[in-house]
Amino acid sequence: MGTLVTLNIVLPWVAALIIFLAKKDVITNFLTFLMLPILMLTAYLAYIQPHPALIETPKWVDLAITIYDFGLLAYFFYQGVIRKNVLITVLATIQIVFLIIVLLMMNHSLTPNIYVDNITLMFYLIVAIVGVPIAIFATKYMDYGEKGKHSFVAIVVWFLGVMNFAVSVNNIEWFFALFETTTLASYVMIGFRGDKEAINNSNLALWMNQIGGIAILIALMIFVKIDGFYHFTDLLSHPENVSMAALGFLSLSALVKGAQMPFHKWLLGAMVAPTPVSAILHSATMVKIAPYLILRIAPVIKGTLLAKLLIITTGYVFVVAAIIALTQDNFKKILAYSTISLLGLMMLAAAVGTPIAVTASLILIIFHAFAKGFLFVEAGVLEKVFHVKYINQMRRLIEKAPLTLMFIFFGFLNMTFVPFGTFIGKWMMIEEVSNFLQHGSYILLILYVGAGSAFLSILYMKVLGISVRKAHGIKKTSFVKLPKTFNFVSVWYYVWLLAITVFIAPFIAEFVVPIAKSIAGEPEIYATGLTLHMYNSTLYFWQIFGALILLLLIHVLPYFVKFKADVVHPYNCGENFPRHMETWNFECLAKYEGYFVAFSIALFIMVVVLGGGLL
Amino acid sequence: MINVILTILAPLLGGVVYGLERVVKARMQRRVGPPLLQPFYDFFKLMDKRPIMIHSLHALMGIMYFIAEWFALAVLLLGNDLLIAVFFHVIAVLALVIGASSVRSPYSVLGALRELMHMISYEPLMVLMVVALYLVIGSFDIRDVLSYEGYPVLEIPLVFFAFLLTIPMMLQKSPFDIAEAHQEIIGGPEIEYSGPFYEALYTGKWIEYIYVFTFVFLFGGSHYWLGALLVVIAFLFVNLLDNSSARLDFRAMVRFAWAFLIPMAALNIILLALWQ
DSSP: OHHHHHHHHHHHHHHHHHHHHHOOHHHHHHHHHHHHHHHHHHHHHHHHSOOSEEEOOOHHHHHHHHHHHHHHHHHHHHHHHHTTOHHHHHHHHHHHHHHHHHHHHOOOOOSOSEEEOHHHHHHHHHIIIIIHHHHHHHHHHTTTTOSOHHHHHHHHHHHHHHHHHHHHBOBHHHHHHHHHHHHHHHHHHHTTTOSHHHHHHHHHHHHHHHHHHHHHHHHHHHIIIIISOOBHHHHHHOGGGOOHHHHHHHHHHHHHHTTOTTSOHHHHHGGGSOHHHHHHHHTTSGGGHHHHHHHHHHHHHTTSHHHHHHHHHHHHHHHHHHHHHHTOOBHHHHHHHHHHHHHHHHHHHHHHOSHHHHHHHHHHHHHHHHHHHHHHHHHHHHHHHSOOOBGGGGTTHHHHOHHHHHHHHHHHHHHHSTTSHHHHHHHHHHHHHHHHGGGTOOHHHHHHHHHHHHHHHHHHHHHHHHHTOOOSSOOOOOOOOOOHHHHHHHHHHHHHHHHHHHTHHHHIIIIIHHHHHHHHOOOSEEEETTEEEETTEEEOHHHHHHHHHHHHHHHHGGGTOOOOSEEOOOOGGGOOOOSOOOOOOOHHHHTTHHHHHHHHHHHHHHIIIIITTOO | OHHHHHHHTHHHHHHHHHHHHHHHHHHHTTOOOOOTTHHHHHHHHHHHSOOEESOHHHHHHHHHHHHHHHHHHHHHHHSSOHHHHHHHHHHHHHHHHHHHHTSSOHHHHHHHHHHHHHHHHHHHHHHHHHHHHHHHHSOOOHHHHHTOSSOHHHHSHHHHHHHHHHHHHHHTOTTSOTTTOHHHHTTGGGTTOOHHHHHHHHHHHHHHHHHHHHHHHHTTTTOHHHHHHHHHHHHHHHHHHHHHOOOOOHHHHHHHIIIIIHHHHHHHHHHHHHHO
């Protein structure tokens, strides 16, 4: 197990280093492609090993990580100085001071520093299957008039290694180091283009994420001072005497990393970077640390005031981010808001912490990773090949870019419609919450889930609506030839999503349920054949197939079906046709954005102050 | 068995309901109205017409709407989870919206966008209604609901009332016939369909009648006479409302749903949960 975990972590780092140093097209392309089978194999081999496993590390690693920590913070400090950003400098200084205090306080612990369990292994698989194709995509994307292809691909690949490392650590001090490393990686990637906007947004990402880092350090101080331990496993084995304040700060760092309001701006800022950056931040890495962290501490915080406040906050973000997304006109921004929204739902489900809710959270994490990676890859194709960035440019996309639109359509279907994973997550949440209702609480939660999913549905339908618009009659749709790499990545995601959806019942029962079981106990979910059962409810296989076939027909059939009927112009009551038709921009909602954010700040403070018991 | 028959015969039955509605509406306006089977006469006439379309995508979505609507009803009647049936209805809305947005006709596109506003108004309420039924009965299974000994409508009267006011939104009745709005946007999503393709859309609407009134019927529990009575009351109420009210703005509809209906249903659920 130890070797496999090391391989999973180190291989991307090594590959990234080689790519970075070689700076040759052949090596970059070949090595990135090679990472796909290799990482899938190592992740799979690790998955079939007995787990959970605690792995001892040599002493020098601990020392190296501490030194690395200081190096990293010094780098942040330096960046703050040369970019003349006081906030970054001050936050870096605070972190350095806190880190020193933590190190002085910390006594030696015998608990191993690496802990690999189901969740970790799930993330290995996600990183391998969802993350690596994005790096492959980046190798071609960067050929379209972007500078610094090799260093960029190297950073993307390295990021995957960082993510693998971050989800396997047990020591919270190490976790801090990797948390800040992901911050560094996102900082470098967001600022990659080096223009003014990129620099500003990368600064924003840096200081916001540093707040998360400070929160972890404070949590660490409290853990060490009050409880005397600082490992996740120790935390879980002594749930009764864990300090709530520390958990409050830990969840605060999760909220920051998960770009929950009011800290959502950094994730939106990430869209100025090349599109693979957004793809990787949104799907397999970075923001997924947030639900991961909540899942880690879920058994401890379950049922506490902190969990309830987290539910209120993240549920609020789930709904409000979906509403704000309606007012946006930039395609990548719309996707970003829907990520923020769904991250809220994931964390909400994790914070509820019952077996079924945890299952729902895991399903959402997996499917969101696939669907968002997919959608952002398509957004990159749109941007580079078709020069489309805004939804009003997406007019008549069905004629201009039929294949890409088909993929986007499928991605959107995955985010909300019936047989797909995201729907199953929501369905489980509503059923689970209905059970709680017997106690008269959680009515808010049902409203959150019901309203949020409705808003997200109309968001996707709105975007799809504008892109399927056609001219009169049937013009020949023009198939633009796309690069092989793009097609490979798109088809890769498409096939995976389709395969998992067809076998969703056994997938959930065989793969997700054991993970949820190790976190929160046995959920009452099982599969018979392709039918999914939960409590007394059943999602029959004919329903899954029926919905899947209906939706496949809706998004694929238009390209194949040609009715033999006479074609006429739209009737339109005989009036003139407008040159352009736009879509609603929901201006009436845009003016509330300030209020929404203000309220989220209040909720955010409540989580820390009340949830952490600081009052 | 009866639900299989009901599912298969849904288009026929929906047509009869629609015909009945036209008769009832006419009588309320002191007209004679069309014969009961007028929708079927229309059906045969439309099927006989020369098929004309804008483009295949548009025509196809009309047919998909019909199939999705029928399938949603099948899920409601033959499945065992009401919640899933609610979400299946969204697929039908998707087909309708995609079809309507795909043509270059402002009426159709506007109708599609308004259809989304309808969805945002009724969908959370449908979820709340199903959850309220769960709270009363303890199961999402339609068979359990139909064998429940008590009277759901008496335990969740506010939810029932809220749903009663939601029916006009789902069936495009005044004051909430905003997406169709015949005098304003000439039928919205329907305007560009013709001949057999329009017939598909038209029949889809009939099935929606059955879909909606099945939910009303559930409020009777195992007392089928009560369920039937509720369906009749709801039917008459909706038609009366349709005849006696003017169309509202879509903002008013969304505001009404979110500021009045949803809080009302939520209040009922909270009270019930505390009562238990």
